[in-house]
Amino acid sequence: MKILAIETSCDDTGVAVVEVSGYGRFQVFSNEVSSQIEIHKKYGGVFPMMAKREHQHNVVPVFEKALEKASLLIKKPKFQNQKPVSASQLKTLKCILAREDALFEKLINFLEKYEKPDIDYIAIVHGPGLEPCLWVGVNFAKALSYLFDIPLIPVNHIESHILVNFLEGKTDKKIFPALSLVVSGGHTQLILVKKIGNYKIIGETRDDAAGECFDKAAKILGLSYPGGPIISKIADKSDRRRASIILPRPMMNSKDYDFSFSGLKTAVLYKVRDFESTTIHSRMVAKKKFLKEMCCEVQQAIVDVLLKKTFMAAKDLKVKSIILGGGVSANKELRKQFETQALKFKIPLLVPPSHLSTDNALMSAVTGYFHRKDIISWQKLKVDANLRVGK
Numbered sequence: 383m384k385i386l387a388i389e390t391s392c393d394d395t396g397v398a399v400v401e402v403s404g405y406g407r408f409q410v411f412s413n414e415v416s417s418q419i420e421i422h423k424k425y426g427g428v429f430p431m432m433a434k435r436e437h438q439h440n441v442v443p444v445f446e447k448a449l450e451k452a453s454l455l456i457k458k459p460k461f462q463n464q465k466p467v468s469a470s471q472l473k474t475l476k477c478i479l480a481r482e483d484a485l486f487e488k489l490i491n492f493l494e495k496y497e498k499p500d501i502d503y504i505a506i507v508h509g510p511g512l513e514p515c516l517w518v519g520v521n522f523a524k525a526l527s528y529l530f531d532i533p534l535i536p537v538n539h540i541e542s543h544i545l546v547n548f549l550e551g552k553t554d555k556k557i558f559p560a561l562s563l564v565v566s567g568g569h570t571q572l573i574l575v576k577k578i579g580n581y582k583i584i585g586e587t588r589d590d591a592a593g594e595c596f597d598k599a600a601k602i603l604g605l606s607y608p609g610g611p612i613i614s615k616i617a618d619k620s621d622r623r624r625a626s627i628i629l630p631r632p633m634m635n636s637k638d639y640d641f642s643f644s645g646l647k648t649a650v651l652y653k654v655r656d657f658e659s660t661t662i663h664s665r666m667v668a669k670k671k672f673l674k675e676m677c678c679e680v681q682q683a684i685v686d687v688l689l690k691k692t693f694m695a696a697k698d699l700k701v702k703s704i705i706l707g708g709g710v711s712a713n714k715e716l717r718k719q720f721e722t723q724a725l726k727f728k729i730p731l732l733v734p735p736s737h738l739s740t741d742n743a744l745m746s747a748v749t750g751y752f753h754r755k756d757i758i759s760w761q762k763l764k765v766d767a768n769l770r771v772g773k
Contacts, residue, residue, distance in 0.1 A: 384400070384452075384500060385502065385503045385505055385750050386448075387537070388507065388743060389507045389519065390516060390518050391509075391510070391511025392433065392568070392741060393428045394415050394416070394742070395416040396413070396415045396416075396742045396746070397445045398410070398743035398746070399411040399454065407551060408549055408550075408551070410744060411453070411454075412450075413743060414447045414448040414451070418433055419608065422607060427597065434514035437515055437519065438482055438518055439484055441485060441488075441519065441522050456496060456497040458495060458496060466490065471529065475525055478524050478528060478760075479521055479522075482518065485522060489522070489525060502533075503533050503535055503750060504750075505535045505750025506523035506535070506536060507537045508536045508764065508765050509765055510538075510568075510569075511539055512767065516765040520765050524760040535756060535757055535758070536753075538769055539746075540569060542748070542749040543708045543739075543745060544573065544575065544707050544771075545748050545752060546707065546748055553578065557703045558576060558702060559702060560575040560701055560705050561704050562707060563688060563706055563707070563708075564708045565707075566710055567709060567710075570586060570593075571585065572691065574701070575705065579752065579753070584699070585638060585641065587643060589644040590643040590644045590647060592684050593610055593709055595644075610710060613681055614713055617674070618714075618715075619674055620674040621674075626675065627672075627679045628679065629649050631646075632645040632687065634687045634690050640691075643684065646684070650676065654676075684716075685713075685716050688716065689719060689720065692704060696727070696729060701729075703731070704720075704724060706732065706734070706739075709739055711739045717733055
């Protein structure tokens with residue numbers, strides 16, 4: 383079976399095509415992502431309506447590119463002069479894409495040039511995420527489902543960060559029950575995975591997510607967006623043996639599995655103010671040293687909390703494996719320390735490749751396969767920006 387997946391939950395427009403044979407043997411034909419980082423960088427974060435407009439302009443070109451790489455973009459014969467859609471289809475299409483003018487025009491242009499792609503299912507992320515962004519992908523998927531009569535599979539974005547670890551088919555019983563840490567810009571959750579499709583959130587952040595803390599700390603330090611990669615890069619240059627800055631590890635020793643990172647962000651702000659009030663601004667050497675040590679300590683504080691909570695929960699719940707997912711799981715230091723701790727605890731650790739930790743449609747395609755029986759009509763598909771796993 384061939385699955386087309388669409389992802390527009392935040393600021394990455396993703397489209398992927400996979401073919402699945404047997405039980406979970408995935409052949410990846412394409413996994414295209416159009417990033418908006420450069421657009422949002424000057425604002426220090428994602429603006430939902432701006433991100434929505436970019437998705438409207440990008441989703442059809444990314445769709446075409448994904449089909450082309452999958453050898454599924456077939457041009458219509460030049461002598462074929464019939465209209466791409468009938469009058470009744472056009473009316474319905476305009477209704478589906480009522481608030482997506484740019485997307486509507488690009489889709490009509492696609493229909494004039496190309497044949498119906500050979501796709502069996504469309505996996506579409508309908509939550510959680512930024513609601514305006516989610517609607518672009520959902521409406522596009524609804525339009526394709528209506529026009530081409532292809533079944534829709536609604537996909538949970540958070541679950542996708544978990545299930546991308548099963549791209550290679552590692553779903554035997556030795557893995558479950560598992561504990562998943564999904565850590566990103568919008569989420570920090572510990573999820574008990576009893577089996578695929580059976581989840582229970584046992585802990586989550588009470589305020590800022592870990593990725594959000596990275597971004598806010600970077601902004602306070604005068605660094606660019608997104609904060610995680612730049613803080614990690616600068617931290618790598620630090621001499622950890624001589625670091626003199628100590629930041630708090632909020633809730634690290636609490637008896638529950640919840641997280642809190644807003645206090646860490648505030649501590650960074652106070653450290654920067656203290657430094658600026660006591661240091662001569664022309665002393666660039668002191669500034670560079672301070673920045674390196676701050677980045678190193680911010681990163682380590684976040685990693686320490688994530689490590690402590692995750693392995694405490696793994697021990698308490700007697701799980702058979704730990705699964706990482708989400709954009710922050712691409713952090714090299716976090717991966718390294720989780721791998722070291724997993725060896726110490728003698729527990730298997732599943733970590734996706736770095737390029738599949740961040741948002742992409744391939745993880746949605748994998749999730750779509752595991753939920754291929756949960757198809758929904760295009761008329762009933764809706765966005766749920768606050769969608770949670772386990773419900």
